[in-house]
Amino acid sequence: MFDRQSITRRSFIGATSAAAVAPYFIASKALGDAETPPASDRIVMGGIGIGNMGRGDQNAFLSRKDVQYVAVSDVRKSVREQAKGKVDGHYKNRDCQAYNDFRELIGRSDIDAVHIATPDHWHAIMVIEACRNGKDVYCQKPESRTLREGPLMIETARRYARVVSGGSQRVLQDYRKLVDKCWSGELGPIQSINVNVGPLSKLCNLPAEGAPDDIDWDLWLGPAPWAPYNPNRCSGSYSTKGNSWRSYLDYSGGGMTDWGAHHFGGATFAIDVRDLQPEEVVFHNDNGKTHLTFKYPGGKTLTHNCPGKENLEVEGTPGETREAKPVPEYKGTGGIYGDFIHCVKTREKPFRDIDYAINTVTVAHLGIVAYAVERSLKWDAKAQRFVGDEEANRYLDRARREPWQL
Incomplete structure (x- = not known):
């Protein structure tokens, strides 16, 4: 199983060994100071699905001094690049990594926890895979798309001793x-x-349109049935009355x-x-x-x-x-x-x-x-x-x- 403490200790040891070269950098970033906890007390995080609610979740975690935010994943290039830019701007570096495929993010051994705010049809797969990869998970509601998914998510969280929180603040x-x-x-x-x-939710019969280069449409669909691209099919609008993925049965x-x-x-x-x-x-x-x-x-x-x-x-x-x-x-x-x-x-x-x-x-x-x-x-x-x-x-x-x- 993934051991977060061993990772932070290794990171800490590696960082302190470089102190002879850059002592001020190490003191402020690894050992901590009045404003920032030491590396051993910071949770290393990444975000999956950074549009709309995911953007709000990112802001909340990024603003915490006990979180080190290092990676983002989204199937829309513009969204993930904007999210990366926000992280880099916050830390004043270019260290945040941006991924199209969430599996690259959750496969990183240095990440302790992820937040997930994709469309609902992805939640169970991502939560389960994150747990299997040793990650704790904050997942936006509704946590499951079907009745069968719920017990599988609970079982996986318990089997891998993961902390998994639902996201309904209300x-x-x-x-x-x-x-x-x-x-x-x-x-x-x-x-x-x-x-x-x-x-x-209801069936979606929106007409096909050409998918822009900005989106990996096949990966957006993922486990859902194949369907032609239409911007309203994948819109992140909070409306549930049509023209957003929240309105449609497949998602x-x-x-x-x-x-x-x-x-x-x-x-x-x-x-x-x-x-x-x-x-x-x-x-x-x-x-x-x-x-x-x-x-x-x-x-x-x-x-x-x-x-x-x-x-x-x-x-x-x-x-x-x-x-x-x-x-x-x-x-x-x-x-x-x-x-x-x-x-x-x-x-x-x-x-x-x-x-x-x-x-x-x-x-x-x-x-x-x-x-x-x-x-x-x-x-x-x-x-x-x-x-x-x-x-x-x-x-x-x-x-x-x-x-x-x-």
């Missing part, structure tokens, strides 16, 4: 007041919560998984079921208006698009008491990014540990299947299969193009 930061109400006992025992989010679960990762994450955290998965999804069709009820072990429920209910509307039990519980917090300093870096150093579980993140997106995936087959489903969380419904089980995963298999 779960704690945006929904904290709601979480405090629920966990303080103010609302009594919690019965249910509602989430309004959508739409589902995303649409708003159900995209914004759903935030909303379902906040909802399951608030009602304290984030370490569980639903055991049943009840499909409702009221005069053509469909909605869902997710039933959890222990009796709590989560509804999706329930008529007459607001987003994150909670039903408690007035007049009854519930013992207060302390709300889990980020570790370290600097929000969800600092939480991840702290855990890379200490080997603790981050706030959005991969199992919590997968439990969240599993709710969205289960809902997508229920809407697809238009009936209620029972879910065996241990077996990771629908009970007695082989049609539904065909939705557990999607075919992948060679050589991108799990």
